[in-house]
Amino acid sequence: MAAKKGISGNHIYIDKRNRYIHYDNFTKKGYLIDRQSEDKYRLYQNRFIFIVCLMVLCIDFFSSWFTFFGFFAILFVLIELVFRYTFLLKLRTVATIEKATKYTMVKEVAESKDKKKVLLKIGLYSAFGVLIIVNAYLSDFDTSTFILCLGLSFFAFYYVYINIVAYFKIK
Structure with missing residues (x-):
């Protein structure tokens, strides 16, 4: 369900x-x-x-x-x-x-009680956060574009943090 x-x-x-x-x-x-x-x-x-x-x-x-x-x-x-x-x-x-x-978002994720889904989100957000930086580096973006990609990566790792906290609150 x-x-x-x-x-x-x-x-x-x-x-x-x-x-x-x-x-x-x-x-x-x-x-x-x-x-x-x-x-x-x-x-x-x-x-x-x-x-x-x-x-x-x-x-x-x-x-x-x-x-x-x-x-x-x-x-x-x-x-x-x-x-x-x-x-x-x-x-x-x-x-x-x-x-x-x-x-909060932590409460919402913890109430879902689906640990596999939370682990999947942690993995996907982590991959996105890393890959956006790798792409910026390999594409040889200038400094300001790289900083913009860092900001996007920050959002991804913020969601990783929320999902990790929620994972340990799932009973």
């Missing part, structure tokens, strides 16, 4: 009725994420990772670093504005949030 796929993260809390609440640090409000909004929330939740991946893929298409970083800065601001002013405003606000009910 497959485990229920939920939402987790640094800004996710679960209330007494087992509903997911996104707490926005800027507005200091909680937003109720209903079942219809979960997939869209997951997409917005990974927006930073998508931008970094897109940066690595598109690095050769820009003539200067100024246009490269300018384009992605504008893209970042636009995606953030869409998240805050279209997606979050469509969600219902919640008056009170209990900070003790935080639902």
Whole structure:
């Protein structure tokens, strides 16, 4: 039987009725994420990772670093504005949030109780983190592109860390 796929993260809390609440640090409000909004929330939740991946893929298409970083800065601001002013405003606000009910990615992975799947994720994220650096080195990328690949590798090893911690919490 497959485990229920939920939402987790640094800004996710679960209330007494087992509903997911996104707490926005800027507005200091909680937003109720209903079942219809979960997939869209997951997409917005990974927006930073998508931008970094897109940066690595598109690095050769820009003539200067100024246009490269300018384009992605504008893209970042636009995606953030869409998240805050279209997606979050469509969600219902919640008056009170209990900070003790935080639902982290470690808890979500540990609740899956599938040790083989967690080990597979650890192996795949580790391989990706190493291979992105090896590719950058063998392709003889310049320093700034190499640093961008290091950032992507950092994300991969962050997920390795989360999965290792969750692996030891699985009962």
